[in-house]
Amino acid sequence: MSRILYKSNSDKVISGVCGGIAEYFGFNSTTLRILVFLFMPITFWPYIALLILMPSNNLL
Template sequence: MQNKLRKSSTDKVLYGICGGIAEFFGISPFVVRLIFFFTASVSIWVYIILVWALDDKPSL
């Protein structure tokens, strides 16, 4: 099965972007959120683009 980058439906704080990235790479969402926090000047723009670009994860 092909793993596709999508917004998380279960691990959401705002839109599920960090949770989706963490699920895709198999790492902790906390680590992804720390990376986004420490690179805030760039990651804010990346986050906004991903909110529009990523599909929602289908509900089971």
């Protein structure tokens, strides 16, 4: 069974992008949020693209 990358409904601060990525890869979402913040000039546009393109997990 394949896994699908979704925005998180339970672990979100802004939109659930970092929470969804952390759930998919199985690590701490706070660590990912800190990395995204530290590398904001690099991660800004990919984050916006994922915000638009990632589907929401409406199963919960």
